[in-house]
Amino acid sequence: MAFCTKCGAEHQAKFCPKCGQPVSGKQDQEPKQSEKTTKHKEKTAKPKGNPLKKWLVAMLLILIAGGVGGYVYAGKYFSYERAVDQLVSAIEEENADQIRSMAESGVAESITEEGMAYFMAIMHEQERLDAFRVDMLANLSGEQADVSDYPAVLEQSGSVWGIFDDYALKFESYTIEIRHVVPDNGVTVHYNGDEVGVFEDGNNRLTIERIFPAGDFITIDYAGGYGEAEEQIAVEELGDLFTDRLLSYTWDFEGSYIDISANRSDSYLMVNGEETGDAIGSGMTLGPINFNEIEFIQAYTEGQFDRLISEEKAVNPDDSRYELVFDEETVEKIEAEDLFSSINQHVTDWVDAYRDQDPGKFSMLTNDFAETYLTRTRGNFDEQRSQGWRYQGYADRVDYDIASVRILNDQADHLEVSIDVRLNFQSSFYAVGTDPSNTPLTRSTSEWTYYLLYDTDRDLWLLDGQEELDNWRPEDEYRYEL
Structure with a gap:
């Protein structure tokens, strides 16, 4: 294989098919680069770069792009919209654990399981829950919606990493007012089994502050002079926990x-x-x-x-x-006519006894009183005989003061009463041996308190004592004509 000495093209012909240079002599086996070609290559060749620098630049671009995207994502994750949706979903799904995790610190532990169930129940109504979502979003966006009726509200509670807002469920505080009307000390109040107060020294009002008290119970007990009593009340029975923040109860145990x-x-x-x-x-x-x-x-x-x-x-x-x-027997015995009859008979006996100077005429005396009374009467008779006087006349009326009657003993076997009487006589004393008709009768009275004892054997009243009255001032006078 031959190469053109001018342009370096490879060929086997006598003339270079590319530039037309005739082949002369021995051809070089390797092509020679022209000065022009060499210079061109030197001019267009790129210098070699640093691989580490290129990697750092690429990573920086990736981090910048990822950071912007991450910030946007985190902003949505920690947004109040997501917090509201999360809370509403937890209520809809009755997820008590999720609700507790969203509650402000230290509050979730104070709400009983019954209380949390009650909260979800009263919030679960669809119309109420929809209104809750709208009001929470509006309030957190700065529109200041009225959320005072809700038993719990979502509020901004701090920040995450100092960048994003954090939100917590704040349960409203309730005031529970307990009163009582027991006119005595010794009323004790227990809240969920723990003693919270004792009413003493005339105090009859106790105030308890609690966070959403549904499921809680109050026990009031008393032990004192007015007896013993206890009552237990469920707090949610004291009002509407959705709207009422003041719950009151008056214990009406008076004794x-x-x-x-x-x-x-x-x-x-x-x-x-x-x-x-x-x-x-x-x-x-x-x-x-x-x-x-x-x-x-x-x-x-x-x-x-x-x-x-x-x-x-x-x-x-x-x-x-x-x-x-x-004692009905006692009631039946204390009858006016029975008393009057015995006293009237005694007055009649007295007239007969003094006229005949015979103590044996007295028939209405108890044995105990007869001994004293008859001894005195015999003495009177002896004095009359020694002076030569005799009695004549009669008793025409006995006045009774009904208001003076006193029951001294109401036992059936020893029934005793007293009564004030005034005796009215037409009488006189004449000398023995003279004509009685020559001595006119004159009116005289004597006032006495008679004591009478009921004789169960004879079934009548007997005179058991007497005292002379200084004044006769009857309040309810009854006159009995003899």
């Missing part, structure tokens, strides 16, 4: 009450022996009862003369019903 009845419908109540003026009638309720102050109760009724009083009944916290019983 224990007792039911009282009596076997007489015209009876009234006595407490510790004191009349209250409260009519028992067919039945009554008394309270609140302070068992430290009330020892016993009784019933009383206005009889024909005095108050009839029932048996005592001790009052204690274990009993709520009491029946007060009058």
Whole structure:
């Protein structure tokens, strides 16, 4: 193979087919580069660059592009729009763990499982949840939407890396106000089982601050003079937790009450022996009862003369019903006519005894009183005989002061009463041996308090004592003509 000595083209002909140079002599085996070609190659050749520098430049461009994209992505990730969507989705899906993770620090732990379930339930209503989304977006965008009705709101709570805003769910604080009407100390309040207050020294109001208290419960108990009582209240029953921030409850336990009845419908109540003026009638309720102050109760009724009083009944916290019983036999015995009959008979006996000077005429005296009374009467008779005087006349009327009757003992086997009386006589004393008709009768009176005891064997009243009255001032006078 030959090469052209002029242009270096490879050929085997006598003339170079490229430049026409004739072939002369021996041809070179290797082509020679022309000076022009060599210079051209030297002129167009590129210098060799640094590979590390090229790599760093490429990486910088990639980082710049990635950083811008990452910032844009992070901005969307930490945006309030995404936080609102995340919260709404958690409510829709009833994802309590997600909601707790979004709550502000230290709050989630104070909300019970029941409380969280209640929160999701009241927020889950579609119309309410849609309004919540709109209001949260508007408020976080700076439009200042009214979010005061919601039990929890999403708020900006800090920043991430000092660049992006962070958001947390803030639950509203509730005020729970507890009152009571127990007229005594010793009322204790527990919140979720923990004691939070004791009402003392007339204080009847307690305020508790809690974060979304749904699922919480309050226990109020009392042990004191008015008995014992306990009540438990679920907080969500005190109001609408969606709109109400002040929840109040008044414990209406005033103390224990007792039911009282009596076997007489015209009876009234006595407490510790004191009349209250409260009519028992067919039945009554008394309270609140302070068992430290009330020892016993009784019933009383206005009889024909005095108050009839029932048996005592001790009052204690274990009993709520009491029946007060009058001794009907006693009530039946204290009748006006029976008393009048015995006293009238005694006055008649007195006239007969003094007229005949015979102590045996007295028939209405108890054995105990008869001994004293008859001894004095015999002395009077002895004095009259020694002076030569005899008695004549009669008793024409006995006046009774009904208001003065007192029941001194109402036991059936020892029934005793007293009554004030005035005795009216037409009488005189005349000398023995003279004509009685020559001594006119004159009116005289004497006033006495008579004490009478019921004799169960003879079934009548007997005179058991007497005291002379200084003044006769009847309040309710009844005149009995003899």
